[in-house]
Amino acid sequence: MQIVALSGIYHWTLGFNPLVLGALDGLHGPSRNRAFVVDWKTSARRWPEGKAATDLQPTCYLWAEHQLGHEGTRFRFEVVTKTKVPACERHPAAREGDDFTRLGELARVLEIVVANKCFHPRDGGWECANCPYATACKEWHGRRTKSSARPLPSGGAKRDSGRVDV
Numbered sequence: 469m470q471i472v473a474l475s476g477i478y479h480w481t482l483g484f485n486p487l488v489l490g491a492l493d494g495l496h497g498p499s500r501n502r503a504f505v506v507d508w509k510t511s512a513r514r515w516p517e518g519k520a521a522t523d524l525q526p527t528c529y530l531w532a533e534h535q536l537g538h539e540g541t542r543f544r545f546e547v548v549t550k551t552k553v554p555a556c557e558r559h560p561a562a563r564e565g566d567d568f569t570r571l572g573e574l575a576r577v578l579e580i581v582v583a584n585k586c587f588h589p590r591d592g593g594w595e596c597a598n599c600p601y602a603t604a605c606k607e608w609h610g611r612r613t614k615s616s617a618r619p620l621p622s623g624g625a626k627r628d629s630g631r632v633d634v
């Protein structure tokens with residue numbers, strides 16, 4: 469087993485999105501055509517059973533590899549846990565035709581979301597915590613909220629028999 473590439477950059481197409489840009493952590497294997505895309509993670513706890521089976525990252529990487537003509541590429545997560553007794557676990561993930569079709573459909577729907585600027589205000593996500601656009605993002609949402617034709621709730625949401633009106 470050898471390292472074929474580290475921190476490689478991908479350009480590939482997805483759905484009718486003209487270009488997707490991604491970066492892989494590592495590519496290991498006996499050869500370029502029989503390699504594993506490896507994604508390194510740290511985690512506070514051990515991954516639950518099945519987590520790798522539904523994650524979008526393997527689908528994206530394996531679709532990119534397919535488009536680049538590397539049909540034999542496989543994928544695995546390598547997860548280091550920050551538990552009292554640390555562990556390093558491998559979680560392989562395989563994807564097939566229907567998974568790529570669903571990924572393309574997800575991209576198609578997200579294109580529509582972006583084109584229509586359907587971005588909801590968001591706080592507390594790990595992405596937001598260190599985002600260089602956080603101030604501009606908050607201001608943009610603030611301006612949008614003030615100019616919204618929809619009346620804002622006064623004194624909080626009205627709760628009535630389980631229904632929440634905003």
Ligand code: SF4
Nearest residue numbers: 590595596599602605
């Ligand atoms: S632009 Fe930054 S602050 Fe705004 S939602 Fe995205 S990650 Fe969070």
